[in-house]
Amino acid sequence: MxxxxxxxxxxxxxxxxxxxxxxxxxxxxxxxxxxxxxxxxxxxxxxxxxxxxxxxxxxxxxxxxxxxxxxxxxxxxxxRDVVSRQVSDRLLESLREAAVAARNNAIPYQTVATLVERVYDETDGEGKDE
Amino acid sequence: MxxxxxxxxxxxxxxxxxxxxxxxxxxxxxxxxxxxxxxxxxxxxxxxxxxxxxxxxxxxxxxxxxxxxxxxxxxxxxxRDVVSRQVSDRLLESLREAAVAARNNAIPYQTVATLVERVYDETDGEGKDE
Amino acid sequence: MxxxxxxxxxxxxxxxxxxxxxxxxxxxxxxxxxxxxxxxxxxxxxxxxxxxxxxxxxxxxxxxxxxxxxxxxxxxxxxRDVVSRQVSDRLLESLREAAVAARNNAIPYQTVATLVERVYDETDGEGKDE
Amino acid sequence: MxxxxxxxxxxxxxxxxxxxxxxxxxxxxxxxxxxxxxxxxxxxxxxxxxxxxxxxxxxxxxxxxxxxxxxxxxxxxxxRDVVSRQVSDRLLESLREAAVAARNNAIPYQTVATLVERVYDETDGEGKDE
DNA sequence: GTGGTCTAGACCACA
DNA sequence: GTGGTCTAGACCACA
Incomplete structure (x- = not known):
């Protein structure tokens, strides 16, 4: 299921x-x-x-x-490898676009870096321990 | 113009x-x-x-x-303040979504952090010196 | 039209x-x-x-x-280049499969070669001269 | 078996x-x-x-x-004759279709002819010697 | 006008 | 049972 x-x-x-x-x-x-x-x-x-x-x-x-x-x-x-390659490519590309947009709009590096850090510190709501 | x-x-x-x-x-x-x-x-x-x-x-x-x-x-x-607030909100939100997607798809923190760093190291081709 | x-x-x-x-x-x-x-x-x-x-x-x-x-x-x-590459690949692949099947079923080379020749000698019905 | x-x-x-x-x-x-x-x-x-x-x-x-x-x-x-007639008909028909498609898509005769030749030069991997 | 998404429902070949 | 194709028709965003 x-x-x-x-x-x-x-x-x-x-x-x-x-x-x-x-x-x-x-x-x-x-x-x-x-x-x-x-x-x-x-x-x-x-x-x-x-x-x-x-x-x-x-x-x-x-x-x-x-x-x-x-x-x-x-x-x-x-x-899994097939998915992995494609998904990574897509995700990193959209991440890159978002970062470029942030930079082009004068958003400081530190703001972006901190945001990313925080996202990875969060539990993703599916029962990850730690 | x-x-x-x-x-x-x-x-x-x-x-x-x-x-x-x-x-x-x-x-x-x-x-x-x-x-x-x-x-x-x-x-x-x-x-x-x-x-x-x-x-x-x-x-x-x-x-x-x-x-x-x-x-x-x-x-x-x-x-400018009006734009600033809105644009920041939107950009950071889309950045956040991209980061969450990356995390949910098992892409390592370091990969994302490095990518963001590199983007900010690039000249954006619009007249930044250096 | x-x-x-x-x-x-x-x-x-x-x-x-x-x-x-x-x-x-x-x-x-x-x-x-x-x-x-x-x-x-x-x-x-x-x-x-x-x-x-x-x-x-x-x-x-x-x-x-x-x-x-x-x-x-x-x-x-x-x-056109984009189409050309893809179409050629597909057509030659299906041609290859057909030829392999013919060979595997003991159809003589000469029969196949003659058939291909004849096809190319035909007018394709859209007004090609010669 | x-x-x-x-x-x-x-x-x-x-x-x-x-x-x-x-x-x-x-x-x-x-x-x-x-x-x-x-x-x-x-x-x-x-x-x-x-x-x-x-x-x-x-x-x-x-x-x-x-x-x-x-x-x-x-x-x-x-x-065997019964099979032979039918199989030949089918195979040659599909070969014909592939050749017509190739011709209609501007693939040169020589390309097709060479491909067919090569197929027949290959060993078919089912015990042909040489 | 244009393409994109979606529902509702049918019919078919295949296993 | 399974997926694949198709019709009929709606609704939406965009130019």
Whole structure:
């Protein structure tokens, strides 16, 4: 029973939220290579969204080789390395953009550095000890 | 003659690009309280975009009290403090989101810290000496 | 007025037919860098299919950087080189598979070679001279 | 003991893989007229697939008169000529389609001809000497 | 006008 | 049961 939740009020599309959340679950090890994902219909029902929306997310995840489809059987988690490379690239790029914007708007380095530090000091709300 | 440039191919809407660029010019001091902005039509022509798009940007900037309109005279730059507070809030918030995403995806603190450092070490190509 | 036609009876999905046909038109030079493609709705009407189907084709073409989208304006043809590389790769790969299958099934080299020759001797039905 | 192997991750349906592989074994002479094929259940077990899937493959092979069923006894290999004609037709047709696509996409004749030559120069890894 | 997302629901092939 | 394609039609942001 995986924990995928979506925020219907977010401006980011539902299918993207699903993509990100599944990537995240693989990144932190809650989903492992070969694990079966919930079927399109099951996940759609659980999330209260249309199957097409889940289908779109799964199709994109497969295209990125983050998951793979076995016809008639379902979708399965691919290798963590594949996700890792892509996710790191994307996240670091968006982090970089945010930092550049901060710098270009005269926000002091120290402010940014402190903020990052604090984020990493926080518990992420999922039961991390320490 | 202000230098506002937009990237028509970017996925971020043109009107937002205008908002961000004007905010930035105020933040770094290239635009000062009371400076007159180009008229909607002038800027639209210069940028090669639809006047409605510039109008939308100006309207939003006015709504945020970053600029003000004197009817019959034009649009003028508001007080830097007003922009500063808003821009900082927005930028730091998006920086925070990026950092949280990085942390949630098991990207090490050191990687993020180093990236931020490097960004601030770069010259931003807009006339910083050194 | 571009000539995109689809075969509703083909087993290959409509959206793939659209993708292939547009790639082809770029490859042979009938569509050039910067050319505007018909809008999603227009093409859908012309082909007698649902706009979602065209949307899916365009989205995939954009993902492959064969076309690009300018928000609010439409879809435009990208650089021929990008298409060329991808299309060649795909076509030669499928050609290779077909040749391997022929060889593995004891079909003589000469039969295959002659067939390929004949195909290239044919006029392709679009008015090529010679 | 015939060597039929399937790739469960392939996009081509398992039942089709079985059909093609059995046809191939007949074409190269590893299966001869009158040879007994493994039973549906045996083959299904060996391949780790659902018996329905093997059943579907056998049914289609019988429909094409490539194999025949003796009720109560099992399935047997038909005459090589029957397979030969069909397989050649299919393979040459798909080869033709690939060649036409290549030509329509401005891929030079020489490129295609060389590719075919090379394929036939390769050892196919199934025990050809030299 | 443009493209992007989404729901509701059908139909198909495959296992 | 599984995923893939498609229609019909709505709603939204953007130019």
């Amino acid at each position: 995986i924990l995928i939740r979506i925020d219907p009020y977010s401006r980011s599309p539902i299918y993207e939220q699903v993509i990100h959340r599944i990537s995240e679950l693989i990144m932190v090890g809650d989903l492992k290579n070969g694990d079966k994902l919930p079927s399109v219909r099951t996940l759609a029902r659980d999330l209260g969204v249309n199957p097409n929306t889940v289908q779109k997310a799964y199709a994109e995840l497969e295209r990125r080789r983050i998951i793979y489809t076995v016809s008639g059987k379902g979708n399965f988690v691919g290798e | 202000i230098l506002i440039r937009i990237d028509p191919y970017s996925r971020s809407p043109i009107y937002e690009q205008v908002i961000h660029r004007i905010s930035e010019l105020i933040m770094v001091g290239d635009l000062k309280n009371g400076d007159k902005l180009p008229s909607v039509r002038t800027l639209a022509r210069d940028l090669g975009v639809n006047p409605n798009t510039v109008q939308k940007a100006y309207a939003e900037l006015e709504r945020r009290r970053i600029i003000y309109t004197v009817s019959g005279k034009g649009n003028f730059v508001g007080e | 571009i000539l995109i036609r689809i075969d509703p009876y083909s087993r290959s999905p409509i959206y793939e037919q659209v993708i292939h046909r547009i790639s082809e038109l770029i490859m042979v030079g009938d569509l050039k860098n910067g050319d505007k493609l018909p809008s999603v709705r227009t093409l859908a009407r012309d082909l007698g299919v649902n706009p979602n189907t065209v949307q899916k084709a365009y989205a995939e073409l954009e993902r492959r950087r064969i076309i690009y989208t300018v928000s609010g304006k439409g879809n435009f043809v990208g650089e | 015939i060597l039929i192997r399937i790739d469960p991750y392939s996009r081509s349906p398992i039942y089709e893989q079985v059909i093609h592989r059995i046809s191939e074994l007949i074409m190269v002479g590893d299966l001869k007229n009158g040879d007994k094929l493994p039973s549906v259940r045996t083959l299904a077990r060996d391949l780790g697939v659902n018996p329905n899937t093997v059943q579907k493959a056998y049914a289609e092979l019988e429909r094409r008169r490539i194999i025949y069923t003796v009720s109560g006894k099992g399935n047997f290999v038909g005459e």
